[in-house]
Amino acid sequence: DILQWPQISKCRSPEMETFSCFWTAGNFYNLTVPRMLQLLYKKSNEEDWKECPDYITSGQNSCYFNASYTSVWTPYCVQLASKNEVYDKKCFSVDEIVLPDPPVHLNWTLLNTSQTGIHGDIQVRWDPPPTADVRKGWITLEYELQYKEVNETKWKELKPRLSTMVPLYSLKTARDYEIRIRSRQRTSEKFGEFSEILYVSFSQIGIGCDHCTEEVEFPWFLVVVFGVCGLAVTVISIMLAKQPRLKMLIFPPVPVPKIKGIDPDLLKKGKLDEVNSILACHDNYKTQLYSDDLWVEFIELDIEDPEEKNRASDTDRLLSEDHLKSHSCLGTKDDDSGRASCCEPDIPETDFSASDTCDATSDSDQFKKATEKEEDLLCLGRQDNDESLPNPASTDLQSRPRNTQPENSNVWAPFEDSIESPHLSVHTQISNQNSLTSTDFYAQVSDITPAGRVVLSPGQKSKLGRAQREGCTEQNFTMDNTYFCEADVKKCIAVTSHEENEPHVQEQGYNEDGYFTTESLTTTVANFGASTAAPPSSEMPVADYTSIHIVQSPQGLVLNATALPVPDKEFNVSCGYVSTDQLNKIMP
Amino acid sequence: GLLLVALLVSHMLLTKEGVTSLPICPNGSVNCQLSLEELFDRAVKLSHYIHFLSSEMFNEFDERYAQGRGFIAKAVNSCHTASLTTPEDKEQAQQIHHEDLLNLILGVLRSWNDPLIHLASEVQTIKEAPETILWKAVEIEEQNKRLLEGMEKIVGRVHSGEVENDIYTPWDGLPSLQLADEDSRLFAFYNLLHCLRRDSHKIDNYLKVLKCRLIHDNNC
Numbered sequence: 059d060i061l062q063w064p065q066i067s068k069c070r071s072p073e074m075e076t077f078s079c080f081w082t083a084g085n086f087y088n089l090t091v092p093r094m095l096q097l098l099y100k101k102s103n104e105e106d107w108k109e110c111p112d113y114i115t116s117g118q119n120s121c122y123f124n125a126s127y128t129s130v131w132t133p134y135c136v137q138l139a140s141k142n143e144v145y146d147k148k149c150f151s152v153d154e155i156v157l158p159d160p161p162v163h164l165n166w167t168l169l170n171t172s173q174t175g176i177h178g179d180i181q182v183r184w185d186p187p188p189t190a191d192v193r194k195g196w197i198t199l200e201y202e203l204q205y206k207e208v209n210e211t212k213w214k215e216l217k218p219r220l221s222t223m224v225p226l227y228s229l230k231t232a233r234d235y236e237i238r239i240r241s242r243q244r245t246s247e248k249f250g251e252f253s254e255i256l257y258v259s260f261s262q263i264g265i266g267c268d269h270c271t272e273e274v275e276f277p278w279f280l281v282v283v284f285g286v287c288g289l290a291v292t293v294i295s296i297m298l299a300k301q302p303r304l305k306m307l308i309f310p311p312v313p314v315p316k317i318k319g320i321d322p323d324l325l326k327k328g329k330l331d332e333v334n335s336i337l338a339c340h341d342n343y344k345t346q347l348y349s350d351d352l353w354v355e356f357i358e359l360d361i362e363d364p365e366e367k368n369r370a371s372d373t374d375r376l377l378s379e380d381h382l383k384s385h386s387c388l389g390t391k392d393d394d395s396g397r398a399s400c401c402e403p404d405i406p407e408t409d410f411s412a413s414d415t416c417d418a419t420s421d422s423d424q425f426k427k428a429t430e431k432e433e434d435l436l437c438l439g440r441q442d443n444d445e446s447l448p449n450p451a452s453t454d455l456q457s458r459p460r461n462t463q464p465e466n467s468n469v470w471a472p473f474e475d476s477i478e479s480p481h482l483s484v485h486t487q488i489s490n491q492n493s494l495t496s497t498d499f500y501a502q503v504s505d506i507t508p509a510g511r512v513v514l515s516p517g518q519k520s521k522l523g524r525a526q527r528e529g530c531t532e533q534n535f536t537m538d539n540t541y542f543c544e545a546d547v548k549k550c551i552a553v554t555s556h557e558e559n560e561p562h563v564q565e566q567g568y569n570e571d572g573y574f575t576t577e578s579l580t581t582t583v584a585n586f587g588a589s590t591a592a593p594p595s596s597e598m599p600v601a602d603y604t605s606i607h608i609v610q611s612p613q614g615l616v617l618n619a620t621a622l623p624v625p626d627k628e629f630n631v632s633c634g635y636v637s638t639d640q641l642n643k644i645m646p
Numbered sequence: 647g648l649l650l651v652a653l654l655v656s657h658m659l660l661t662k663e664g665v666t667s668l669p670i671c672p673n674g675s676v677n678c679q680l681s682l683e684e685l686f687d688r689a690v691k692l693s694h695y696i697h698f699l700s701s702e703m704f705n706e707f708d709e710r711y712a713q714g715r716g717f718i719a720k721a722v723n724s725c726h727t728a729s730l731t732t733p734e735d736k737e738q739a740q741q742i743h744h745e746d747l748l749n750l751i752l753g754v755l756r757s758w759n760d761p762l763i764h765l766a767s768e769v770q771t772i773k774e775a776p777e778t779i780l781w782k783a784v785e786i787e788e789q790n791k792r793l794l795e796g797m798e799k800i801v802g803r804v805h806s807g808e809v810e811n812d813i814y815t816p817w818d819g820l821p822s823l824q825l826a827d828e829d830s831r832l833f834a835f836y837n838l839l840h841c842l843r844r845d846s847h848k849i850d851n852y853l854k855v856l857k858c859r860l861i862h863d864n865n866c
Contacts, residue, residue, distance in 0.1 A: 075735060129734040194736070194859070194866070195854035195866045196739070196854075245697050
């Protein structure tokens with residue numbers, strides 16, 4: 059056996075007016091004489107230990123302190139001792155050891171039953187423990203109720219409450235219940251003992267439902283049905299997700315207009331500069347920029363069209379009003395050859411899109427519409443000269459059929475403005491072009507910068523009424539408008555204006571807005587120039603512009619030799635260009 | 647973080663018990679007066695709340711710092727309010743005049759004003775003091791002030807004669823809360839919290855007795 063010392067098991071006050079202490083004697087003593095043990099107590103403000111006043115009232119091994127011995131908030135110490143030894147000691151104050159008695163007089167009443175009679179509500183009532191003086195407010199109790207069915211093992215608990223009655227809902231009338239209640243002081247944690255058990259039986263008051271033995275079973279059927287529906291929905295959604303065809307059937311994709319790399323908003327806003335720059339960045343676009351004969355490409359010749367071939371020159375074709383109306387100003391209908399012009403036949407505006415694949419004709423349409431106002435640069439000759447150019451350019455052109463060279467620079471200015479639009483080639487129309495039947499009335503676009511600026515080489519002066527450019531060798535290489543000397547593959551400088559005009563022209567030349575000198579031409583141009591120089595190997599001077607004879611490839615064109623009278627020997631044949639004066643000598 | 651959540655939850659649960667302030671007077675009323683019953687109701691709720699907080703704070707402190715230090719054995723000390731002769735059992739509480747009892751309540755509350763302020767500030771210097779203890783100390787100090795105000799109102803209503811303000815015990819325990827020796831310091835805190843729990847229980851009980859006596863005519 060384990061040796062057990064006598065110890066004080068607990069001290070308890072049921073109502074905060076008296077208290078008792080209990081101890082266990084242990085097996086230490088073989089003493090038969092009871093009460094060898096003493097319980098001594100002492101209040102905090104006393105010095106002597108006193109003996110327990112009442113060993114009997116609370117039972118064996120207990121000490122009872124009645125009201126006269128009890129001071130509630132005073133610290134006490136008790137000790138269990140024999141004559142020689144102190145076995146245990148406890149210190150406390152009475153307010154800390156309050157454990158109320160259980161409630162009494164439990165009863166229940168029926169509140170109501172359900173319609174089916176299977177369930178019922180009851181109200182349980184009880185009285186506070188009689189020892190606790192609740193009426194005078196000396197002690198405040200709260201109660202906890204527990205209940206269960208008779209054959210269950212686990213009690214259900216309700217939250218502690220201050221009132222002495224509580225309803226219980228939804229009890230099964232077919233079953234019997236047990237109820238018990240315990241109480242505690244409101245600010246304490248420990249509960250007192252449980253009350254006696256209250257038995258609730260509905261059959262006793264005649265409500266018991268004999269045939270209500272059916273339990274509400276778990277609704278397996280409903281569970282299965284809903285589970286199957288859920289699974290079906292999941293499967294269907296998975297199938298839909300994995301079958302693009304089905305998906306497209308239900309959710310057809312909405313096409314969005316788009317050009318690779320082009321923001322549709324830009325086109326809508328009409329910011330031509332930006333669009334021009336964007337388009338310039340297209341690879342296809344770029345390669346064609348440096349082609350010498352860009353303007354030629356955009357003429358859109360249809361070689362299969364016999365009517366086209368019979369044209370003496372593009373000029374005539376262009377001059378034909380009918381033709382112009384029915385075709386784009388650039389020329390023939392679009393045959394979708396490898397030249398990759400996205401110019402649609404009936405669109406009067408220029409087509410500058412450079413992609414072979416022609417990513418989005420819709421965009422080019424958009425763009426055309428956006429730039430409609432400014433355009434018609436390519437169709438300058440289409441209508442009256444007055445209308446052809448948006449601005450003073452037209453008036454300048456017309457009003458200066460014989461402008462002196464100094465004014466030539468001004469002519470270019472309007473071109474600059476008009477060239478702002480991303481049109482690649484500029485056709486200038488001259489009122490006097492009829493007089494130059496064998497000459498075209500286009501200004502040659504020498505180059506297209508990546509930014510979209512059009513590089514012009516000066517056109518025939520006679521058309522524009524300007525002085526013709528000189529031949530290559532006769533001029534210094536200035537950074538001005540120059541002709542590209544095809545034969546020599548060197549840049550032939552033909553100053554638009556004579557030396558006296560150089561300052562102006564130089565300004566023009568360096569004017570970034572309008573155009574650039576042909577010094578920016580690439581070797582492709584040179585190559586091209588070389589190829590086209592073949593026909594004029596004879597002494598026949600080659601005109602500034604030639605019409606396309608054959609379209610060989612996207613990059614190659616064979617030009618017709620223009621029927622120009624043989625120039626004087628003065629001409630520098632190698633250059634192949636004719637200045638105005640020279641031309642005037644040549645022409646009748 | 648978890649402590650904070652627990653604190654919040656406990657605070658919410660506590661406030662459910664009716665400590666939140668209720669709107670008394672309708673807007674714009676000038677001479678709005680609560681009934682004595684309402685005043686007592688609020689006072690009892692406050693005192694119960696203060697005792698609840700004190701009890702919890704003491705338990706937490708006991709758990710955290712007092713275990714193994716033998717504080718319990720020494721805790722039979724006297725609180726600074728022991729000099730106030732308050733009823734020690736039900737009989738005495740029944741016999742004392744309600745005005746005297748009210749004055750005593752006021753005296754005890756006033757005597758705790760100072761210690762509570764210092765407790766709230768000094769408890770923060772305990773190393774690794776749990777947030778719950780810190781928060782409770784501050785809360786008790788606040789609620790004690792409110793209870794004091796409420797009690798003064800009640801006294802003003804109930805008193806026929808002049809109000810005695812001389813019931814008061816000064817507190818000189820501040821140096822013990824600032825001792826350098828950690829053990830001694832913690833023991834001082836332990837004692838103070840123990841006394842606080844006891845006195846808050848006293849106040850709570852007296853107020854309930856008064857309420858039942860004055861309002862419900864001994865028939866709560």
